Amino acid sequence: MKKLNYLVLIFAAVATVTCSSGKGNQEGTSKVTFIENNAVKKIVVLIDGQLFTTFQWPENVTKPVFYPILTSEGTEITRGFPLKPKAGERADHPHQIGMWLTYGNVNGxxxxxxxxxxxxxxxxxxxxxxxxxxxxITEGTGEGFFITTESWVDTSGVVLLKEVTEFHFIAKENIRIIDRKTILTAGQKVVNMPDTKEGMFGIRVARQLELPVGGNVVLYNEDGTTSRIKDTLNIGITGNYSSSEGIGGEEVWGTSARWMHLFGNIEDEKISLVICDHPENPNYPTYWHARTYGLFAANPLGVKDFTNDKDSLNFSISPGQSATFRYRVIIATGEHLPAEEIDKLANDFALKFKSN
Incomplete structure (x- = not known):
């Protein structure tokens, strides 16, 4: 299996937060450390000194993203395009980068x-x-976290929403977990977030974790060009979905579930990628904007699109008021996670970030 080696010490010379590396491969002994480098707009997340993911906010991207995201074996599960495109991966939807939280209609x-x-x-x-x-920023054994502040601004620079997010990173043997709790607070005007399928918490996965389907695809070439081809062989495309409600494959799109499991292989490595909703989130259990082409997203607000106009939800946040969204991402390697284990991890998450 091909391993990814990263020279994270390059960042250390200018880091504003130093990290202490340590080895530990048993549950609860792994060290979670961080390197914050505002000059290059990144926070590097390390597990036992090895890259897990990077939180970054480059000028050429319209939102903060986590990219790349790796398994405990060092295998990248996120698509490289457009930040670091790789030959043979899809070159569509360049706004779908790594992992992010945004919405497609915020006051228009x-x-x-x-x-x-x-x-x-x-x-x-x-x-x-x-x-x-x-x-x-707090480093730790088994778990570390950091808290960030963001602004959602309109085309003239006016702040519509203030965002405060906690990101927690957990290491348990062959399992990596990212928990996020995002609080969105409206400014002086009401913030309307009406129905659209374009949201909300998403991950764009590596080509191998897409679902095998037919049709035309636009692929990135070694020389930086792209080619549109009709992919009928789906060589190496191994992904599949299963939900907490027992629905699988393409049929999961537009359904609601407390968690969604995307599983497949990258080379000889079996990988599970799970997103868990939280019982205190708006419109729990969430709808899933989970596509065959590699977009894996939870969207609690796009009711109209997901119910064929049978229902709707025109969500809004009043001036000075807040809405909270909580999600857990589980990345496992070695074997595909059974539903019973996912249920346990989802239940554990339900107790985390619980309101008093």
Whole structure:
């Protein structure tokens, strides 16, 4: 199996937060450490000194993202395009980068699709999420976390929403977990987030974890060009979905479930990727905007699209008021996770971030 080696010490010379590396491969003994480097707009997350993921907010992207995300074996599960494109992967939807949280209609502005014309571009009606600062960083054994502040701004720079997010990183043997709790607070005006399928918490996965389907695909080439081909062989495309409600494959799109499991293989490594909803989230259990082409997203607010106009939800946040969204991401390697184990991890998450 091909391992990814990263020279994380390059960042150390200019890091504003240092990390102490340690080895530990048993549950609860792994060290979670961070390297914050505001000069390059990144926080590197390390497990026992090895790269797990990077939180970054580059100028040419319209929102903060986590990219890349790796398994405990060092295998990248996120698509490289457009930040670090790889030959043979899809070259579509350049605004779908790594892992993110945005929404497609915030007072008429599209935060989800902004940047859809490529890196460094802005759509005419696109909103931008700006990283302001890191409030706190705490390293630890088995778990570490940091807290950040962001602003959701319109095309004229007016702040619509203040975001405060806790990110927790957990290491348990062959399992890696990212928990997030995002609090969105409206400014002086009501913030309307009406129905759209374009949201909300998403991951764009590696080509191998897509579902085998037919049709035309646009693939990235070694020389930087792209080619549109009709993919009928699906060589190495191994992904499949299963939900907490027992639904699988393509049929999971538009259904509601407390968790969704995407599983497949990258080379000879069996990988599970799970997103868990939280019982205190708006409109729990969430709808799933989970696509065959590699977009894996939870969207609690796009009711109209997911119910064929049978129902709707025009969500809003009053001035000075807040809404909270909590999600757990589980990345496991070695064997595909059984439903019983996912249920346990989802139940554990339900107790975390619980309101008093």
């Amino acid at each position: 502005l599209d935060f989800w699709g902004n940047g859809s014309k490529g890196l460094g571009t802005r759509n005419q009606n696109g909103g931008v999420i700006k990283h302001l600062k890191t409030e706190k």
